[in-house]
Amino acid sequence: MNAPVFVAGVGVVSAIGRNADECLGSFRTETPGMGDIGLLQTRQRGKLPVAEIKLSNRQLATLTGLGSGIPRTALLSALAAQEALNDAGLKDLKDLRTGFISANTVGGMDKTESFFEPFMKDPASGSLHDVVHHECGAITEMVADLLGIHHFISTISTACSSSANAVFTGARMIRHGLLDVAVVGGADALTRFTLNGFNTLMILDKEYCKPFDENRKGLNLGEGAGYLVLLSEKIMKQRQQPAYCVLAGYSNANDAYHQTASSPEGTGSFLAMKQAIQASGLQPGDIDYINLHGTGTSNNDIAEGTAIKLLFDPVYPKMSSTKSFTGHTLGASGGMEAVFSALAIRHGIIYPNLRFETPMKELSFTPVTRFLKDQRVRHVLSNSFGFGGNCSSLIFSAC
Amino acid sequence: MKVYIRSAGNISPQHSLEKELFFSRRMMPSGTRMPALEPDYARYVDTKMIRRMSRIVRMGVAAAMECLRQGGVQMPGAIITGTAFGCMEDTGIFLRRMIDNQEELLTPTAFIQSTHNTVGAQIALLLKCHAYNNTIVHRGFSFENALLDASLLLREGTDNILTGAVDEITEDSHAILTRFGIYKREPSPHSLDNPGEGTFAGEGASFFVLSSQSNSGSLAEIKRVETLYKPKHFADVEDRIHRMLRESSLTMDDVGLIITGHNGDTAHDRLDLHLSATLFRNKTTFPFKQLCGEYPTASGFALWLASVLISEQKAPDWFPAFRLPAKHILICNHDLNAHHALYLISAC
Numbered sequence: 072m073n074a075p076v077f078v079a080g081v082g083v084v085s086a087i088g089r090n091a092d093e094c095l096g097s098f099r100t101e102t103p104g105m106g107d108i109g110l111l112q113t114r115q116r117g118k119l120p121v122a123e124i125k126l127s128n129r130q131l132a133t134l135t136g137l138g139s140g141i142p143r144t145a146l147l148s149a150l151a152a153q154e155a156l157n158d159a160g161l162k163d164l165k166d167l168r169t170g171f172i173s174a175n176t177v178g179g180m181d182k183t184e185s186f187f188e189p190f191m192k193d194p195a196s197g198s199l200h201d202v203v204h205h206e207c208g209a210i211t212e213m214v215a216d217l218l219g220i221h222h223f224i225s226t227i228s229t230a231c232s233s234s235a236n237a238v239f240t241g242a243r244m245i246r247h248g249l250l251d252v253a254v255v256g257g258a259d260a261l262t263r264f265t266l267n268g269f270n271t272l273m274i275l276d277k278e279y280c281k282p283f284d285e286n287r288k289g290l291n292l293g294e295g296a297g298y299l300v301l302l303s304e305k306i307m308k309q310r311q312q313p314a315y316c317v318l319a320g321y322s323n324a325n326d327a328y329h330q331t332a333s334s335p336e337g338t339g340s341f342l343a344m345k346q347a348i349q350a351s352g353l354q355p356g357d358i359d360y361i362n363l364h365g366t367g368t369s370n371n372d373i374a375e376g377t378a379i380k381l382l383f384d385p386v387y388p389k390m391s392s393t394k395s396f397t398g399h400t401l402g403a404s405g406g407m408e409a410v411f412s413a414l415a416i417r418h419g420i421i422y423p424n425l426r427f428e429t430p431m432k433e434l435s436f437t438p439v440t441r442f443l444k445d446q447r448v449r450h451v452l453s454n455s456f457g458f459g460g461n462c463s464s465l466i467f468s469a470c
Numbered sequence: 471m472k473v474y475i476r477s478a479g480n481i482s483p484q485h486s487l488e489k490e491l492f493f494s495r496r497m498m499p500s501g502t503r504m505p506a507l508e509p510d511y512a513r514y515v516d517t518k519m520i521r522r523m524s525r526i527v528r529m530g531v532a533a534a535m536e537c538l539r540q541g542g543v544q545m546p547g548a549i550i551t552g553t554a555f556g557c558m559e560d561t562g563i564f565l566r567r568m569i570d571n572q573e574e575l576l577t578p579t580a581f582i583q584s585t586h587n588t589v590g591a592q593i594a595l596l597l598k599c600h601a602y603n604n605t606i607v608h609r610g611f612s613f614e615n616a617l618l619d620a621s622l623l624l625r626e627g628t629d630n631i632l633t634g635a636v637d638e639i640t641e642d643s644h645a646i647l648t649r650f651g652i653y654k655r656e657p658s659p660h661s662l663d664n665p666g667e668g669t670f671a672g673e674g675a676s677f678f679v680l681s682s683q684s685n686s687g688s689l690a691e692i693k694r695v696e697t698l699y700k701p702k703h704f705a706d707v708e709d710r711i712h713r714m715l716r717e718s719s720l721t722m723d724d725v726g727l728i729i730t731g732h733n734g735d736t737a738h739d740r741l742d743l744h745l746s747a748t749l750f751r752n753k754t755t756f757p758f759k760q761l762c763g764e765y766p767t768a769s770g771f772a773l774w775l776a777s778v779l780i781s782e783q784k785a786p787d788w789f790p791a792f793r794l795p796a797k798h799i800l801i802c803n804h805d806l807n808a809h810h811a812l813y814l815i816s817a818c
Contacts, residue, residue: 072626114573176585187565194645202646206554207586208609221699225615226608228556228586236604243622264561267568268581325549325594325603331582342600458582459591461603 080159256406293398365392610809635770672763
């Protein structure tokens with residue numbers, strides 16, 4: 072049950088690029104994806120910045136081969152999952168036991184919002200086409216049908232940690248001999264529902280977010296999708312193409328403190344990181360880079376920072392929050408950051424934590440602020456923590 | 471490795487929290503929906519907390535607490551929840567206010583509780599349980615995929631895994647799913663004797679403590695759970711049933727009772743009618759959705775029913791006679807003919 076699980080392909084779409092290469096380009100030039108709201112129809116336009124993907128549903132439909140009338144989350148999911156499968160170079164999935172395990176939190180909410188306006192006035196009105204894909208699972212099935220995957224399909228929704236859980240679920244199924252290939256990750260589109268929801272919690276920064284800064288004011292919401300293609304050792308050996316890395320360890324723990332807030336001491340974060348490192352057979356000192364959950368909210372960053380201090384003090388690995396580029400993409404963030412972690416190992420790079428100025432007074436470490444190349448990146452820890460105390464950590468290691 | 475049901479807690483349209491009452495009295499559907507019989511929640515949760523919880527969270531938390539109590543388990547090794555629709559009541563409240571108020575003057579409470587993982591999170595919070603916690607939201611396989619996750623954890627060495635299925639009916643969801651033709655448009659007395667368009671809407675919460683070890687109180691063993699997504703032919707389902715039995719060294723003769731997902735909706739009953747005329751001919755079958763109504767995680771109720779019948783080794787007064795002792799029960803469910811789930815349940 073400890074057989075290696077290989078990362079053979081990656082795919083990502085975000086506000087900083089419609090594929091992995093474009094995202095890497097934005098990291099190199101230190102160009103964030105936040106800006107004024109352009110596509111999302113909301114009264115918050117002009118008031119709150121978001122990290123929006125500047126592709127209309129029609130453009131996404133053309134790129135993916137799906138219809139443009141379906142939820143945007145499915146379109147984003149399809150684009151990144153197709154890239155990941157192409158990148159893995161798996162020509163034919165037919166003879167392989169392939170799974171698609173995808174996460175999201177909004178499902179078809181963008182279309183449901185349109186449905187509800189007329190429905191609220193008259194329960195007999197509103198187009199049923201707009202609610203037929205409301206369920207989170209419906210998003211996954213549409214994309215699975217497009218990819219031709221039917222052996223195993225599942226959807227996970229644990230708020231902001233959703234797709235990290237999808238990533239390790241695929242890995243566990245491979246380790247248990249239930250799958251040969253797993254396409255794992257998640258997607259979430261911006262919706263009025265989530266934007267207004269987070270706004271009521273008063274945790275959205277009206278400026279661009281500043282994760283792990285003493286003067287941080289909150290997060291910026293983003294949208295995107297990120298997927299990995301995981302392979303069993305047996306399938307990996309049949310291929311010429313090298314893997315990006317292995318998924319060496321993972322853990323899921325619960326903070327059990329509050330529905331939305333993290334405990335001050337970061338109990339859930341600490342347990343997730345510690346157990347993931349243990350499961351990888353590593354020591355904290357082996358970690359070269361932490362891709363932080365780092366939302367930029369007062370509460371997350373102090374809880375995550377305190378947990379890191381407890382686990383790593385006095386020797387800290389390099390770390391940064393790529394949410395300073397992509398915004399917080401909720402159910403997609405764990406999958407996208409898993410892709411960035413795999414790319415960090417392959418290219419020996421560390422991403423900058425943009426807009427960091429002032430160290431947090433409680434912490435004795437600071438994030439990396441410039442793009443670094445020619446780095447030794449053997450082991451990466453990727454954190455995803457969410458509402459409901461759901462905390463998950465993944466460890467990626469060079470092969 | 472074996473998977474045993476150590477204990478179960480269930481909230482449904484039947485008296486499933488009180489076994490004696492359940493065995494003696496069957497609740498019949500009326501109207502077009504079957505709401506769950508909700509208990510006095512103060513028996514399970516602090517009243518201050520109950521007030522803040524939506525109905526689905528109350529049902530889920532109470533079923534989970536009853537399950538843990540019956541199993542004598544204070545702290546589960548993991549909490550895994552399956553829900554197809556998630557917390558629709560709070561989703562609807564926030565969505566309606568957002569539209570009504572044109573995105574102004576909103577409060578966070580409904581949004582906070584609208585996330586799909588709220589039930590699992592609230593259970594963890596009540597128990598102060600820091601263990602593995604996951605929520606699967608995959609339509610008619612939400613519960614089956616939660617059981618798969620639990621069985622992997624058991625193999626990895628975690629024990630006493632609290633695993634459940636929960637979904638609710640709301641006014642909005644009932645109106646919308648009725649427009650889709652899933653639920654009946656007009657009240658009619660009994661859906662199976664009166665097949666037609668649509669069926670009764672249902673809801674409920676089913677939680678189980680799963681263990682790799684049996685003890686004197688264990689209810690049943692889950693021998694197999696199989697899922698088929700959009701099978702093309704009836705034979706795909708029949709083949710899978712045969713294979714499942716064969717791999718457990720059993721035949722159809724060993725199966726004492728078959729619990730089916732037949733719900734009286736003519737749009738989706740072709741497989742049910744075919745199987746009852748072929749593979750299930752001469753077998754006692756019981757269509758369980760007449761007890762709990764139709765919803766994507768209704769198989770949680772079917773598993774509860776099977777585990778109670780097999781552990782008690784008797785049929786409720788109102789139940790069709792089946793051969794006793796019943797060592798093995800087969801559950802053959804489907805959700806809208808797209809998600810097919812087969813369970814083989816055996817006496818411990």
